[in-house]
Amino acid sequence: MSKLDQISEWIAARLPELIAENKVPGAAVAVYAGGEIVDHAAGVLSKATGVEATPDSVFQIGSITKVWTTTLAMQLVDEGKLDLEATVRSYLPEFKLGDEDAAARITVRQLMCHVSGFEGDLFNDTGNGEDAVAKYLATLVDTPQLFEVGEMFSYNNAAFSVLGRVVEVLRGKPYDACLKEHLFAPLNLTHAAPSAWEAILYRAAVGHIERKPGAEIEPAPAWALVRSNAPAGSMLAMRPRDLVTFAAMHLREGRSEAGDQVLSSASVKAMQQRQVELPDLGLMGNAWGLGWEIFDMAGGTVIGHDGGTIGQSAFLRAVPGRDVAVAVLTNGGGVLNVYYEIVSKVLAELADIELSPLPTVSGDEPTIDAARYVGSYSSSVSDSVVSQDEDGRVWVQVTPKGIFAELGTGESEKVELVLLRGDTLIAKEPVHGLHMPHAFVGDDGAGHAQFLHTGRADRRVAD
Numbered sequence: 001m002s003k004l005d006q007i008s009e010w011i012a013a014r015l016p017e018l019i020a021e022n023k024v025p026g027a028a029v030a031v032y033a034g035g036e037i038v039d040h041a042a043g044v045l046s047k048a049t050g051v052e053a054t055p056d057s058v059f060q061i062g063s064i065t066k067v068w069t070t071t072l073a074m075q076l077v078d079e080g081k082l083d084l085e086a087t088v089r090s091y092l093p094e095f096k097l098g099d100e101d102a103a104a105r106i107t108v109r110q111l112m113c114h115v116s117g118f119e120g121d122l123f124n125d126t127g128n129g130e131d132a133v134a135k136y137l138a139t140l141v142d143t144p145q146l147f148e149v150g151e152m153f154s155y156n157n158a159a160f161s162v163l164g165r166v167v168e169v170l171r172g173k174p175y176d177a178c179l180k181e182h183l184f185a186p187l188n189l190t191h192a193a194p195s196a197w198e199a200i201l202y203r204a205a206v207g208h209i210e211r212k213p214g215a216e217i218e219p220a221p222a223w224a225l226v227r228s229n230a231p232a233g234s235m236l237a238m239r240p241r242d243l244v245t246f247a248a249m250h251l252r253e254g255r256s257e258a259g260d261q262v263l264s265s266a267s268v269k270a271m272q273q274r275q276v277e278l279p280d281l282g283l284m285g286n287a288w289g290l291g292w293e294i295f296d297m298a299g300g301t302v303i304g305h306d307g308g309t310i311g312q313s314a315f316l317r318a319v320p321g322r323d324v325a326v327a328v329l330t331n332g333g334g335v336l337n338v339y340y341e342i343v344s345k346v347l348a349e350l351a352d353i354e355l356s357p358l359p360t361v362s363g364d365e366p367t368i369d370a371a372r373y374v375g376s377y378s379s380s381v382s383d384s385v386v387s388q389d390e391d392g393r394v395w396v397q398v399t400p401k402g403i404f405a406e407l408g409t410g411e412s413e414k415v416e417l418v419l420l421r422g423d424t425l426i427a428k429e430p431v432h433g434l435h436m437p438h439a440f441v442g443d444d445g446a447g448h449a450q451f452l453h454t455g456r457a458d459r460r461v462a463d
Contacts, residue, residue: 003349007031008038010345016042018341022334022433023217025208026053029342030240032248032325033350035257039241045331046206048219056191058237059205059329060224061314062307065233066160067271068246070112070291072167072178074267081170084109084290091166094137099145106149108166111159112290113275117147120156120456121381123402126228130174133165136228146451146459152441153276153288154457157232164231175231186262187245192238196224199237207311208332213413213431217332220311233307240327247318247325250303272303272320279439279453280424282359298354302347315339322351334433360435361428365418370394373425373440376462377452384452386417394418394425396438396452423449 011029019027019042026043039055076082088095088106097103097118110116122143126135140162146154164175171178176194184192193199207220225234249256250271254263274287274294285293285304295302300319307314313335318325326346328339340358347353370388377384383399397414417425417438424439442450444460451457 004033004036007349011040015040018338019043022337024333024335024338025331027330027338028053028057028240030244030327031346032244034323037241046219056239057203057205058191058193058199058239060237060309060312062309063233064305064307064314064316065236067291067305069160069164069231076170078264078267091169096141097143102145102149111163113288114153114156115150115276116159117149118145119143119380120158121379122158123226123229125226128227132227133175136161146457153278155455160232161229186260187256189242192242195235205331209311222310240329243327244325251318251323279441281439282437284455299352317343319351324351336433359426359437361418367392368394368419372449375460377458378461379458
């Protein structure tokens with residue numbers, strides 16, 4: 001029996017137990033190794049209907065879509081139609097932000113690696129038509145610049161909607177059509193849906209959310225976020241087998257299973273090269289490439305991406321040079337434990353990679369001088385207040401706003417923070433299985449952190 005067969009047997013036995021232990025309604029997993037794929041599923045697609053999850057069920061992949069959008073853009077680079085060093089304005093003259101100078105200087109490359117510096121969580125609804133991404137550009141006109149172009153990393157959904165619009169303009173067709181014609185078809189993907197209207201044609205998972213802290217999770221009130229953010233990850237859904245088939249193309253120097261060159265080997269390599277180092281977050285990668293997240297693991301380098309939509313979470317990891325990839329797709333509950341146990345087992349057994357542990361508290365809680373951290377930080381999707389009580393304990397209270405407040409994805413919570421290391425604090429108690437790291441970076445000139453960084457840099461707005 002091969003190692004892949006052994007892994008397959010283990011997943012078949014362990015996955016039902018794992019989702020039950022972590023109150024995950026349903027999950028589907030696929031593993032690619034050396035040209036072969038195994039896949040499994042367990043649980044239900046919706047607690048409301050009880051429909052069983054199968055390996056062919058489609059789950060939203062969320063922000064893993066960003067790697068697909070980057071791949072579409074790099075195909076245009078291969079064809080000589082797109083220059084990564086050119087400004088966005090070279091292709092989209094209508095691209096405007098609150099900071100005109102920044103908008104004129106941002107390059108295509110900077111969109112791909114989250115260093116463009118403008119506010120990134122802008123889920124502006126421009127309708128459900130094929131022109132939703134095109135219309136999105138006009139909504140960015142007053143978007144503030146958080147920091148100097150290229151200065152630092154801050155995860156940016158809006159940048160990938162802009163990148164998707166570049167693809168649309170250069171291809172002369174809507175984003176969904178680009179996905180179908182330039183990736184789905186050459187990779188022979190049979191269970192992939194670029195929108196909710198096509199996902200319903202398959203056995204589709206529904207996200208589940210916790211409306212109040214500690215409450216039982218329940219089906220989300222909406223299936224997807226707005227279509228204007230499709231290139232960033234608001235729509236794309238597929239079965240895990242199709243997701244690892246896409247990853248396998250990147251591991252085979254851009255070739256499909258049939259041997260067709262879908263992406264040049266030069267572009268595959270370029271996407272995996274480090275573009276920017278990340279703050280010490282203990283959860284995300286160590287660096288970002290073009291589209292890909294880059295993880296420095298014991299045993300080698302891993303590329304990947306995670307995705308989160310309304311109650312659905314997706315995880316993709318691939319190991320260049322080892323010809324191994326794994327996808328875990330879920331629809332609510334304690335998904336991180338499911339991800340970690342499955343992926344750590346697969347990477348250890350098939351690629352000799354030791355997955356870095358999830359961040360956690362040490363048990364040793366030294367007193368924190370929180371003067372640098374205390375204050376209010378804000379973005380378009382939440383307000384965060386960091387405070388210190390009379391006993392010296394540090395707290396963060398996060399209040400969702402905008403679309404996330406409307407969807408009821410979680411009320412304002414107050415979470416205690418303890419020291420992880422350096423200027424990174426971590427939630428003392430897990431929320432949805434995660435001890436969330438909070439990095440405090442920069443200086444406002446008065447000794448205070450300029451940004452609260454949790455992958456996204458939220459600017460200080462008050463002391």
